[in-house]
Amino acid sequence: MIYEGMLTKMLTENGSPIQYYLVFDNDFLSMNQLLDKKISINFLRYQCLHCSLQKKIYRQGYCYNCFFLIPQAADWIINPELSKAHLGIEVRELAYEIGVQLQPHVVYLANSSSVKVGVTRKSQIPTRWIDQGAHEAIEIVEVPNRYLAGITEVALKSHVSDKTNWRAMLKNDIKDENLAEWRNQLQRFIPEEAREYFLEHNLETNLQFPVLKYPSSPKSLNLIKSPYYEGILKGIKGQYLIFDDDTVFNVRGNEGCVISIAVN
Incomplete structure (x- = not known):
């Protein structure tokens, strides 16, 4: 075929x-x-x-x-802290930016090659973790817009990686981590604007790849x-x-x- x-x-x-x-x-x-x-x-x-x-x-x-023209490839896609729709400010196309940015977002920890921090729309869980090859993941905060998720990620990536080593991920050269402990240790670094959205009691998700x-x-x-x-x-x-x-x-x-x- x-x-x-x-x-x-x-x-x-x-x-x-x-x-x-x-x-x-x-x-x-x-x-x-x-x-x-x-x-x-x-x-x-x-x-x-x-x-x-x-x-x-x-x-x-x-x-x-x-x-360089369409909103789907604007800088705030990769750098969510640059989001401006919550201020009513257009970057490339405000209607699109409102639709994507002004919805619940999650900052999470995922273990693909080592523990990393990331951002995704709530509707993209667990798809985002699957796409990154994470065998375990946990949410840290759930916020109402992309900007708050972005500034939280920026604050946390000073203390934990935001990158995946694709070779280590594919070789399965990884170890299990207690992501709840990581989440609790990182809590004090969450920006003041997002602290009320901290998720304290959720459990980590485990994923199995074929x-x-x-x-x-x-x-x-x-x-x-x-x-x-x-x-x-x-x-x-x-x-x-x-x-x-x-x-x-x-x-x-x-x-x-x-x-x-x-x-x-």
Whole structure:
């Protein structure tokens, strides 16, 4: 069977293990069912996620022009402390910014490669943790807008990392942590504006990924340098496909690439 379409991040469904789905315009693949099967990936062309034109992808699945114009790629996406919709101030498109920023957000701790702090919309839990390959996570605060979550993250990342080591995450070179203890130790660093939103009694969430074999020395597949690849799928973690020869493919990192996938 051959499937063709533009890559977007895999959809997920929490379970034991997590279920992964690759969705194209006309095709739908249950990736868990492809474990231990040989698949080939063939890069065909680019297609911007926003304008749909066949233009080279710049960042986040968008072409250069769209990346610097559309609200979905504004600086506050990566740096939530720059959010301004709670002040009625437009950055790129106020209606969009109000819709995204003025809803409940969570600051959390996740253990992917080590303990890190992050921000996401409440509606994106546990999806955000799954996408990061976290095997355990816990909420610290739940606030009414993105700005408060952003300034809390900035305050906490002086005391805990905000980065994931993707190689360690994929190698499963990690240890379990008591995230409730981490949360309680970090409480005193929460900014005054967000202290009333501290979550004191919630429990950590544990996640199970569909991996048959972890790579000992993961090497990333670059579709531009290597437009054709074939291997046996051995696992899925975060947004990565893991193959038998230690090749790993970041699906989200290749959004906007049109590919064909053949299943043998």
